[in-house]
Structures are given as C-alpha cells and as structure tokens.
Amino acid sequence: MRRDVVIVGGGVSGAFCAYEMQRAYPEARVSIFDRAPSFGGRTAAFDMGAARPLEGGASFVSSAHELVLRLAHALKCTMTEVRFRQVGLHLDGDCASPYRLTQGLGDGAFTGAALQHATLTKLAPQAVAAIAASDGAAAKQILRSTEIDGRALWRWPIGPLLERLWSPEQVRRARNTHGCTSNFGAANAFDTLLTAAWEGAPGQSFYRFDKGAGHFACTLAEASPEILRFTHHRLIALGRCANGFVLSFSTPAGLRHVEAGLVILALPRRALNLIAFGDDIVGASFHHDLSQIIDVPAFKLFLEFDRRWWDDLPFTLGSGDLGAVFTQLAAQQNYFENTAGRHWMLAVFADGENALYWRSLLEADGAASVTRGAPMGATPAHLIAAAHRHLEIMYGRVPAPRCGVYADWSAGWHAWRPGARSWEVRERLVQPNSNLPLFICGELLAEHAGWMESALNNAEEMLERASAWLAHTRARTFLPFVNER
C-alpha cells in the first residue's frame, strides 16, 4: 500500500493532524494508524451505565482552551460546565471527616496551586505581570533567564527548588493538596512553573464532553470519510524507500508494510523509543533528546456503590458540582457527584509515586493481563478492597463497593528533565531530520504537559512546519500530490 500522508497515533493529536491535512490537501491520500483496538489514546472512557462516561484519561476542558472548544463546536461535540468544589482535605491522620478548605491550611501554609503561584511571584514578579497581561512570550523569556543561586531555573528540579525557597512543612502541605504530586518532584522547574501559571490563570470555567473526551477524539478521527483508518497496527520500524518512507506495522495478521511520502508520528515518548529507525532517518541527537522527557505515571480507579453514601458527608453538592477531596494517602484525590442513576465515584486519581503504589497492587496479584499504558476494565478484588480501606480511613464507615474500573497509564503525561532546554529540544524533535518530511507532535512535546489543548497547539505548530516543507521543491520527489496542486 502507498499513501501520501501517514499519521501514526490516533490520539487527539494524531486525529487532529489527519483532519487538518485532509482539509489542507484534499487530493492527498491520508491514513491514520493506531496500535490499539480503537482511536482516542489517552482520552479513553468506560461506559458503565453511569450518568456520563467514566473518563479513564482526559476529562476537563477550560474556557481558555480555544482550539479544543473551536473543534468541539465544529464537530458538534457538546459540553456541560462543571464546577470544581474543593470540599475537603484529609491530611495528617485527621480521620474524623474531611475538613473544609477555607483560606489556607494553617500558619504560613499554602495549597499546591498557591505555593506555585507564590514561587513564581518570589522568583520572577515581572513574569507574573507578563502572564497577567497575556504576554506569554515575554513571560517565557524572563523565566528562561531567571537564575537562583547562580543556576538557571531550567537546571533546577522543581522539588529541591521549592525546598530551597520554602519550609519542608510548606512544601509537604502544598504537595498533598495538589492534583499533580509530580509537580513537586524531579521535573524541570522552568517547565513546571510555566505550566502551573497557564493552568492557574484566573477567570477560567471548566467543561466536560457530554459523551466523553474519547468521543471527541474519535469524532475528530472520523470527521473526513476520505481518510483511511487502521486500528491494531503497531509501528515497529521506519525505513526509507525510493521516494519516501516504508513503515512496518505489527498487526494480528502479521507484519504489514506501508509506503508513505510524509509521515507524522503523534506518539508518546516510550512508543518513539521503541521504533527501529533506519539509517540516516533521525539525527544523532534524537535519542538523547527523547531521554530529556520524563514519563509521569497516572492511575484512576472508579468504584460503584449501592447508594450515594457521600450524601451523608458534611458537604452539599449542587447539580453540576464536582466535589474534590485531596489526601496525602495514595488515593491522592477523590471526586464526588450527586448525579442520578448508578452511583459511581472516582476513588483514586493519583500520579507519580502514588500511581506506582496502585500499580504495585496489580503486580502483587500477578495480574498477567495488565497492559501498560492501556486502560483496563476488570478490577481485581484486592485493588477494590485497598481503595475501600483508604476511603474508610478518610470518612469512617463506607459501604463495600459493588465493583470498579481502573485506568493505569505508564505515561499519563510527560515532563522535562532538569537541565533540558525544552524549547530547543522540542524544536529539534518536531522534525528530527530537516531533509526529510518526518514530523513528530503530541502531548510529549506540549508546552503545558498533560493537556489536550497544549497537545493540539503543538500539533498545529508542527503542521505549519510540515506545510512549509511541502511548499519546498524537495517535497515533489516525495509527494506527487504536491506536483498536482
């Protein structure tokens, strides 16, 4: 088979690339391939008869996420506003009941988001002013040249930097009240604080897709009927042929080779690492550049109950409210809603070390069926029992769950290593060989890790670069449709 444009990876980034390439070059023969049984990648959801799909991956979209909102509108994927309510914290063995989060956590303590904001203000007040004036470029410039103790911000791991600036107690409290504990660990301080500033921008409201984020990604992948789509195709090798590339896929029916003029890889870091690239396809720095990206594990576990026992807790949720409790236990975050129908709650939403705790329980079970990076349905009884124990520590007596579903992501999102100049590495990885139409995009290169919007922004920038390459004379040897235009 020969195609003009081949996109590998059917998550939201790859689906967007296919959609945009087909729109920009209607004559081009575009195909998209994914190793999984369906498209959507990290937007996978479970339909468990709850009022809405249980999102194993992405779920929230901010009013500031202009590209996602624009696409959702064009594709008629409707959304409903969700109001986050931090209804409690469970810290330091306060087992009676979650107490309400008011102004703060005690003397000099900050919540996670507040500590990150205070850190930015302490280190680079001009960057905070630039962000407030919506001048992201200036803020980045300032932060790139910010130094602490004679060491550039991008050379600092965020955890040690926070400990340098704040007391251990302040850092501990902040980490235990933040959705992303990895933001307090080994990642590069420049990228972590930049993402925190973007996430924490004031005046945002939040939405969820009525049919789930996975439905949005799949609708995007299916929006152009001309695009050929293939699931169960895992790319294992990429080589050259006379006028383009040859891609080798592992499929249930055996090895399959596909020729292509232009290739876009919209894949996570680990998947890129596992591909065998032919000689001279990627430059010498490629694998070193990839090693600058860290995988952050993430884990979600939903539990179903016979009744909505959280109605008895000391908080009241209105329609559209999503109540969150943060804890230093490995469950990390619990989410409650008062929807009608079956009674599901998100009992565990953990990342980093906490996610590894839940994974270790799966491994202890010898659960041979665990597939890294792929969401799963069946939940072992002892995993449910462990989550139930966590809930009882936090809330007292909790009825036994009926069942559960979990999603275990070896790379829920990515982060940058200290010492990586992410802006330069990103620039090299987008097109690893300037002589070849091979492009890379997706969340792994997003400026703000862990968000669909930023993954799509990165894909959009990559497509501009691909278009510029297509306008170049060399493109004609690879892509006949360029000649036809």
Ligand SMILES: Cc1cc2nc3c(=O)[nH]c(=O)nc-3n(C[C@H](O)[C@H](O)[C@H](O)COP(=O)(O)OP(=O)(O)OC[C@H]3O[C@@H](n4cnc5c(N)ncnc54)[C@H](O)[C@@H]3O)c2cc1C
């Ligand atoms: C638990 C969790 C919660 C999140 N919450 C939010 C949120 O609330 N809001 C938000 O905006 N974002 C959220 N995100 C982030 C969001 O899910 C990602 O930014 C986005 O989905 C990334 O899309 P992508 O296309 O770049 O990558 P992916 O979705 O990872 O797509 C990559 C695709 O490549 C395929 N693939 C891998 N290897 C191969 C191979 N060798 N050959 C062929 N195909 C391959 C995979 O099957 C996958 O479909 C969350 C993520 C997680 C894990």
